[in-house]
Amino acid sequence: MAAFFFYFFSALSILAALFVVLNREAVNSAMCMIVSFVGVAALFVLLEAYFLAVLQVLVYAGAVMVLFLFIIMLLDTRERNRPRLGGFNLFAGVVSLILLAAGAAWLAHQFPLSVAPQAAPLMPPDDNPLAYATSAKAFGYGLFTRYMLPFQVTGFLLLIAMVGVIVLSKRPAAPPANEPQR
Numbered sequence: 001m002a003a004f005f006f007y008f009f010s011a012l013s014i015l016a017a018l019f020v021v022l023n024r025e026a027v028n029s030a031m032c033m034i035v036s037f038v039g040v041a042a043l044f045v046l047l048e049a050y051f052l053a054v055l056q057v058l059v060y061a062g063a064v065m066v067l068f069l070f071i072i073m074l075l076d077t078r079e080r081n082r083p084r085l086g087g088f089n090l091f092a093g094v095v096s097l098i099l100l101a102a103g104a105a106w107l108a109h110q111f112p113l114s115v116a117p118q119a120a121p122l123m124p125p126d127d128n129p130l131a132y133a134t135s136a137k138a139f140g141y142g143l144f145t146r147y148m149l150p151f152q153v154t155g156f157l158l159l160i161a162m163v164g165v166i167v168l169s170k171r172p173a174a175p176p177a178n179e180p181q182r
Contacts, residue, residue: 041053
């Protein structure tokens with residue numbers, strides 16, 4: 001039964017992610033992204049990573065999606081601003097698909113699937129005591145010691161995205177009434 005739920009939530013997450021990319025309406029894409037995030041949270045529950053599942057729902061499906069919806073409401077998403085598929089966009093899409101297929105083939109060649117999965121040891125190895133930790137304290141310790149640089153880079157990228165949204169949503173000021181228009 002667990003395998004059925006795994007495949008169901010995996011397919012749900014992947015299909016919702018595809019609809020995020022392929023949907024023409026920004027609000028519908030955001031709603032599909034919420035479905036994808038909830039599907040990933042369900043996969044965390046199946047993996048018995050309840051802390052990560054709750055964080056996925058609270059942080060991504062909650063706070064980040066509210067931020068995205070506000071951004072969508074601030075930006076002008078009319079039909080005239082949409083790029084047409086053709087020329088360079090089509091070429092970039094084809095090149096991206098070829099690179100994705102080549103990367104997947106390389107990964108499949110480098111890390112072939114084993115026929116019989118090996119059982120994980122009951123105790124974590126001595127060199128990595130955080131290997132099987134599931135408490136918030138262990139996640140925090142790992143986040144602020146070993147993964148401090150990726151954490152800071154992620155925060156910086158979110159800051160850049162926020163500044164970009166503010167710049168994009170700012171409309172040009174109308175000229176004063178007493179000045180001649182150009």
